[in-house]
Amino acid sequence: MPTWLAFALLALTFAAVATWVSRRLLDTPVGWVRSLLISLVVFSLSIPLVLWMLEQSHVWTGGKFVVALPIAAVIVALVFGWVFAIVVVVIVVSEFLVPTRPLRNPILVIRDAIRRRDRARRYAQILVIASRHGIGLYQNRSRGYSDELPDALLGAINEAGVTFVKLGQVLSSREDVLPPQFIRALSTLQMDSTPIPWTEAESAIRHELKRPLDEVFASVDQTPMAAASVAQVHTATLLNGKRVVIKIQRPRARAQVTTDLDILERLAADAERRTEWARDYGARALAAEFARALREELDYRVEAANTEMLRGAIDRSKSPPLNIPTVYGDLSTSRMLVLERADGIPFSRLTPDALPPEAAHAVVDGVVDSVFEQIAVRGVFHADLHAGNLILAEDQTVTLIDFGAVGVLERSVRRLLAPLLVAIANDDDVSATDIVLLLCAPASGGSVEQTALQHDIGAILTRIANAQVGENVFSALIDVMRQHRLAVPPSLLLVFRTLISLEGSLRRLVPDYDMVGRGLSRAPHIALQLASPRVLALGLQAQSAIAAEQLRRLPRRIEAITQSLQDGTFQVRVRALESADDRRWVDSILGDVTATIVGVALVATGFFLAVSDVGPAMTDGVRVFSFLGSVLGLGGMLLLLRSLSGAFRRRAQ
Known part of the structure; x- marks a missing residue:
């Protein structure tokens, strides 16, 4: 068999075994491709070092083993064990720096890409609108803004569309968040907008009815009586002669609102990570509540x-x-x-x-x-x-x-x-x-x-x-x-x-x-x-029923407590560790601490044995105590790596 082919087979075998053992040892979803590549690279780079160590140990000379085969096999296994430890160290470091992410559904990837494109386009529109109204230029060193900023913000919100108008209307009611100047400006926001053409409105109404308009309405006024950014209203008459209004949602309103809400929720989350005031006011919770309310408002049911x-x-x-x-x-x-x-x-x-x-x-x-x-x-x-x-x-x-x-x-x-x-x-x-x-x-x-x-x-x-x-x-x-x-x-x-x-x-x-x-x-x-007497009577009845039920159960509870005290079985349960998840968390920490202590002890013991120059010799260059020290050090290193992996897992959670 050619040497290069043997080397390739050995490298692939080592990489496969090292990858499988690493994943089992680390107990983390490390990617197979990453682990195989790391194992192959480390193995290839370590071969010259392995051969040098075997020559220095008088195990391998002139291209052949010069000691008994069992001893050579044991020493080679130890050397490759340390190579494996290096592989695991590199895998752990790479996982810490760039965590493995599972492969995603292609449909979700495409959908997220479309959403990112829509967000980027909308970001650009918002920045252009803000720049057009001069937001960011009105600065005041004493207050952080000038008297012109509220009016500039009002104009930008009106131009930005339905989501920002709605947000402005909500913020106009938050006197606990914004200064009075902004509250007064935002209180003037209106939802008036240019109406969509009748052909577009008629198509939307017909789509919702699932039938022609003349099967439901005797007449529909093509000129809307009101138009807003989300919907417009048309007067109509039913076939039975009753006068009604039709509130029809603009066809593209929901898509724009969805993109804007995605942007607002991301901005709120980023603000909470970066600023203290956003955390104090709960920016993410406010954005989530606003998004929920606006999505409900888009659902006319x-x-x-x-x-x-x-x-x-x-x-x-x-x-x-x-x-x-x-x-x-x-x-x-x-x-x-x-x-x-x-x-x-x-x-x-x-x-x-x-x-x-x-x-x-x-x-x-x-x-x-x-x-x-x-x-x-x-x-x-x-x-x-x-x-x-x-x-x-x-x-x-x-x-x-x-x-x-x-x-x-x-x-x-x-x-x-x-x-x-x-x-x-x-x-x-x-x-x-x-x-x-x-x-x-x-x-x-x-x-x-x-x-x-x-x-x-x-x-x-x-x-x-x-x-x-x-x-x-x-x-x-x-x-x-x-x-x-x-x-x-x-x-x-x-x-x-x-x-x-x-x-x-x-x-x-x-x-x-x-x-x-x-x-x-x-x-x-x-x-x-x-x-009222009825309300008070009902409230008293409910409270009395609760009190009566508690009193009915009280003697049995007292009897159970006194009996357990008499039998010496009285226990106090700590609710902090009551759930299985809490206990598993504590067990994992205790296990990692124990493994760390044992690993450090093994590495320290192995180091002192490895540098010792006493004891019987296995080969001309390797003593038994040095060999045992290397084995103990390898075991301690693997324990430390497992503890480190557990810490990384808890950090990710």
Whole structure:
């Protein structure tokens, strides 16, 4: 057999065995290709060194073994064992520097490549828009920005499209995050947009209906009554003569939103890794919540469900009812909504002389009473009460539209919200402060100076009590919470923001309307509804049942404890290591620590034996103690490598 062929077969055999043993020893998903290549390279480079060592040990001379074959085989095995150890070291180092990644599904690879292309294209568009509006040029050394930056940001967001407009609208309600200048600028964001051509809208409607339009509608107005970045609305008449509106989603809106949300979530994650403020405010959680809400808003089935949920809450209300349009569920899909047309004039188009003063006050009082009851009693409320979403009919009733954003306030918060309203109405700063501290925890685990907080809240309540037209107490409370770094629950923040928006809408009809005063005057009525005899009786019944069940089980538990104490079998379980995963984690660490200690001991012992020059000789150049030291050192090295691999695995997890 030719020498080169024998060498190649030996190299391949060594590489295959070394790769298999390395993967088993390291217990990590190291790639076969990488391990084979490393084994072949190390083996090829180590052959001259191996031959030199065998010659120095007087085992191999002149191209042949000069000692007994068993002794030669043992020494050669030891030498190649050290070569194998070098292979494992190189594999571990390469795995640490460039971890092995599993082969991915080609379809997923192509899809991710398309997404990266879309993200890159969108990044470029956003950078061009930001540059066009001069964002980044408006700097101020004292504050970090100039007075022109909020307006520049507003223009850039309007041009960037639906996702960023929606994000701006959400951020306009986060007084705890942004300065007042930015809040005022973002509060003016609108979703108006250029409508898509009728041919494109008709094609989208027909696609959702799965049939021609004339099989469902007697007529459809080709000119949209409203157009936004996500959808546009057309008026229509059903075959039975009922007047409806069709809310159809723009065909390309969802794709753009998907790309933008991907970008926002990546930017939030990167910001949390790099900046402390992003970690303090939970940028990733905020981005994830915004993405979830916007994806739901793109699914009109969610909006239809929100509409019915709010209708149920209003039907059970004891305040003057607000009208909710009927949803035609059999004609609605995830991208199209067909609902009853609300006749009347939006509050955005009203003027102060639209109604006589008494009638105007009656209308806005009814809206406030209903909304406050929705929030504080029912816990379900329209969360986007800007002037365009309130419609005043000829009979002076009010209809709500656009239910993409509906807030849900849990009962535990509602139980505190009603007393907070009562405390504000009574100018009780002590109670109001206590309730605020129950509702809001200090941000980032800090502490709150309660005396200073009470002083600031008391100043607000005093101003509210003595002003002829009260300022918006909810906006003032948000400012105080922000100054004292209190983490406001998102649901409560949404309530405050909704009421702030509602006040602006109602003042279109009554310019000097005191919504806060009207709402606070209803606080005792709301508190009575929450504390009605029926509610108290049901709550008492539930708590009594729980207490009774606990009392029923108490004697048996006491008996079990006393019996175990008497038998000497009483045990205390540590929950920190209760799960199997926790125990395996501790076992792995203890095993690696033990292997490390033994490995270090073996390497140290092997070193001292290997350098010793005493003891019987195996060959002219190798003594038995030196040989045993090399064996012990090799075993210790392999143990250390396994411990190091375990540390790498835990780091990756």
